[in-house]
Amino acid sequence: MKYGEILASSVPDLFAPLMAFLLVIIVAFLFCLNSGIDNDTVADFFTANRSLSVARSALALCGDYLPTTVLVSFVGGIALNGFDGMMIAVSAIAAIAVLVPLAEPLRNTGRFTLGGILESRFGGTATRLAGTVTTVAVCLPLMIVQLTVAGNVTAHVLGMSMPGAAQVCTILIGLLIVSFAAFGGMRGNSMIEIGKVIVVFGTVVTVSCAALSRSHWDLATLLETAAAHKGGANFFYAPGSVYGHTTTGKLDFVSLCATVALGSAVFPPILLRVSASRNGPEARRASSVAVVMITLFQGALILTGLSAAAMVSTSAILSEDLQGQTSLFLLAEAFTGGTTGLLFTMVACAAFVTALSTVAGLTLTASASLAHDLYARVWRRGAADEGREVNVARAAVMAFGVISVYLAVALHSWSIVTLSSFAAALTASAILPALVYSLFWKGFTRTGLLWTLYGSLVCCAVLEIFGPTVSGGGPLSLLPGQDFHWFPLRNIALVSVPLGFLLGWAGSLLSRRSQDERNRYAEAQTTLLIGHEPVGQG
Amino acid sequence: MQRETTTMHDQYRPPGFRPPDPAVAVNRLRRTSERLRSRLLTLVLAAVGIPLLLAQTLGDGLAASVFGPFTFGMLTLCVGSLAMVAASLWYDRSCRTLCDPRADELQRAAPKSGPAVWRRP
Numbered sequence: 001m002k003y004g005e006i007l008a009s010s011v012p013d014l015f016a017p018l019m020a021f022l023l024v025i026i027v028a029f030l031f032c033l034n035s036g037i038d039n040d041t042v043a044d045f046f047t048a049n050r051s052l053s054v055a056r057s058a059l060a061l062c063g064d065y066l067p068t069t070v071l072v073s074f075v076g077g078i079a080l081n082g083f084d085g086m087m088i089a090v091s092a093i094a095a096i097a098v099l100v101p102l103a104e105p106l107r108n109t110g111r112f113t114l115g116g117i118l119e120s121r122f123g124g125t126a127t128r129l130a131g132t133v134t135t136v137a138v139c140l141p142l143m144i145v146q147l148t149v150a151g152n153v154t155a156h157v158l159g160m161s162m163p164g165a166a167q168v169c170t171i172l173i174g175l176l177i178v179s180f181a182a183f184g185g186m187r188g189n190s191m192i193e194i195g196k197v198i199v200v201f202g203t204v205v206t207v208s209c210a211a212l213s214r215s216h217w218d219l220a221t222l223l224e225t226a227a228a229h230k231g232g233a234n235f236f237y238a239p240g241s242v243y244g245h246t247t248t249g250k251l252d253f254v255s256l257c258a259t260v261a262l263g264s265a266v267f268p269p270i271l272l273r274v275s276a277s278r279n280g281p282e283a284r285r286a287s288s289v290a291v292v293m294i295t296l297f298q299g300a301l302i303l304t305g306l307s308a309a310a311m312v313s314t315s316a317i318l319s320e321d322l323q324g325q326t327s328l329f330l331l332a333e334a335f336t337g338g339t340t341g342l343l344f345t346m347v348a349c350a351a352f353v354t355a356l357s358t359v360a361g362l363t364l365t366a367s368a369s370l371a372h373d374l375y376a377r378v379w380r381r382g383a384a385d386e387g388r389e390v391n392v393a394r395a396a397v398m399a400f401g402v403i404s405v406y407l408a409v410a411l412h413s414w415s416i417v418t419l420s421s422f423a424a425a426l427t428a429s430a431i432l433p434a435l436v437y438s439l440f441w442k443g444f445t446r447t448g449l450l451w452t453l454y455g456s457l458v459c460c461a462v463l464e465i466f467g468p469t470v471s472g473g474g475p476l477s478l479l480p481g482q483d484f485h486w487f488p489l490r491n492i493a494l495v496s497v498p499l500g501f502l503l504g505w506a507g508s509l510l511s512r513r514s515q516d517e518r519n520r521y522a523e524a525q526t527t528l529l530i531g532h533e534p535v536g537q538g
Numbered sequence: 539m540q541r542e543t544t545t546m547h548d549q550y551r552p553p554g555f556r557p558p559d560p561a562v563a564v565n566r567l568r569r570t571s572e573r574l575r576s577r578l579l580t581l582v583l584a585a586v587g588i589p590l591l592l593a594q595t596l597g598d599g600l601a602a603s604v605f606g607p608f609t610f611g612m613l614t615l616c617v618g619s620l621a622m623v624a625a626s627l628w629y630d631r632s633c634r635t636l637c638d639p640r641a642d643e644l645q646r647a648a649p650k651s652g653p654a655v656w657r658r659p
Binding site for chain 1: 564567568571572574575578579582585586589590593594597598600601603606607608609611612615618619620622623625626627629630633634637638641644645
């Protein structure tokens with residue numbers, strides 16, 4: 001079926017979800033339009049002129065830690081895997097707890113891109129370039145994943161099951177969101193994130209309350225029903241249901257938790273968000289408040305997952321998606337008896353606004369790196385004026401967005417597990433060691449930094465390509481018909497994170513610290529502690 | 539960005555008072571900050587690591603009932619989550635009490651002492 005025919009086809013009983021989608025789009029557009037008026041300078045566009053209060057920063061940070069994949073995958077994971085799903089949710093809380101000690105020094109650097117933060121310790125264009133390469137290598141796979149999930153979810157919500165429907169949804173949503181990011185900048189994105197947290201949290205709590213009311217407000221009954229539907233408490237509430245009880249399975253699960261905890265901690269959009277706080281102490285306070293919010297949210301998400309386990313059969317969940325990504329919708333359908341009820345509309349709306357904000361955040365981050373690091377600092381050597389840089393940033397948003405949408409449509413039928421696993425592992429293996437070393441280790445050198453960033457990139461790519469997520473890992477593999485894997489773990493962080501730290505350490509030991517690096521370290525240490533603004537814009 | 543907080547010490551300094559050497563004060567602030575940071579990271583590591591370790595060693599033992607349908611595994615996850623929340627709030631409070639006032643003092647002193655002082659390792 002052609003894309004035009006899909007758009008022209010009628011789908012019954014969708015008045016409420018469609019109206020809700022339109023309302024979300026209009027409100028988001030108004031937010032972005034209103035915010036975009038003031039985006040004249042680089043600081044305005046990328047960091048909202050460092051004007052976010054603690055409450056707004058905390059809400060926006062909370063939104064950054066709740067991408068589409070978390071909303072739809074965690075509920076399915078808990079519904080299908082019980083204890084293992086809950087353990088992964090707790091690892092997600094650890095991710096933001098890891099950010100708490102890093103938030104103040106990161107904000108105190110006064111920079112907003114990965115390249116900029118690293119350049120505050122080591123001068124030169126090589127640092128900026130390495131930061132840009134790493135940021136794009138993390139953001140592009142994540143964009144493809146988020147757009148694919150958003151397209152699938154929208155097609156599911158709209159009841160469009162014909163071939164090509166999800167791709168059409170991906171194109172429409174992708175282009176819409178990218179234009180929002182180009183208009184709104186950081187201010188608009190923050191407003192959408194804050195709105196998302198309110199909508200999503202309200203939805204998850206409402207669904208949990210509805211499930212509890214079915215169990216006569218008795219949590220024990222809900223837990224017993226969930227366990228009874230999934231093979232008994234001794235199976236459902238015991239570990240090992242994700243990867244089994246073998247040694248490889250156990251190591252894989254530990255690696256998965258490490259990926260979630262360390263990979264999500266310093267995603268590039270988080271660095272941009274932290275830099276939008278007014279000062280270092282406020283950034284630290286916002287991240288502490290966000291830990292409380294995320295814990296409450298994950299608690300509600302666990303309750304929702306258990307409700308899905310209690311009310312939706314395993315076969316129904318698996319028949320829709322092998323990873324259970326439609327569990328939340330199936331649960332809402334179970335309450336309302338179809339796709340017309342208020343609860344289903346709320347869930348659809350929450351998923352839509354989540355996709356919107358996540359993709360907008362990723363696009364903004366990648367464009368910040370491309371426009372500020374690559375164009376203004378590497379190519380123009382700091383000679384570009386602010387107005388031109390903002391225009392280049394808007395063009396970068398559009399270009400990055402269009403490329404991502406194209407790739408998401410082209411790779412739509414491929415398994416996205418590999419891409420999300422790679423992006424998270426790369427963040428944990430390259431960005432985390434680079435930031436920790438450059439912020440806190442006196443002996444770190446530029447060679448060590450480049451070894452960490454490029455070495456981890458190569459290491460993650462090799463381990464991922466020769467791992468079971470690409471071949472030999474069953475139907476969820478990227479190439480299900482082939483088997484050339486020799487690395488046994490699906491989640492590579494257990495090996496790649498220590499390797500990333502090791503590369504930085506070895507590179508620093510084998511190179512000599514220059515006098516300029518010594519001076520910069522001393523200056524950077526004082527800046528990190530007392531929060532001086534560096535000269536110039538990031 | 540200059541923070542606009544003033545302390546009582548500014549108004550009630552004794553005669554002959556000399557502010558501490560900035561380099562010494564920076565080192566002291568760094569040590570305090572490092573101590574708090576390492577304590578927080580230890581707590582977070584324990585909060586996630588212990589349930590994960592128990593899951594790998596006890597196995598089905600985590601499904602043992604503690605109170606009705608609530609299992610030992612759920613209990614460890616609850617305790618771990620609450621520990622992370624408590625540790626984060628403690629860290630913020632400690633930094634506000636121990637580090638922020640010293641950072642404010644140093645920030646006010648910074649322009650007077652000149653950049654050379656701040657370059658000392």
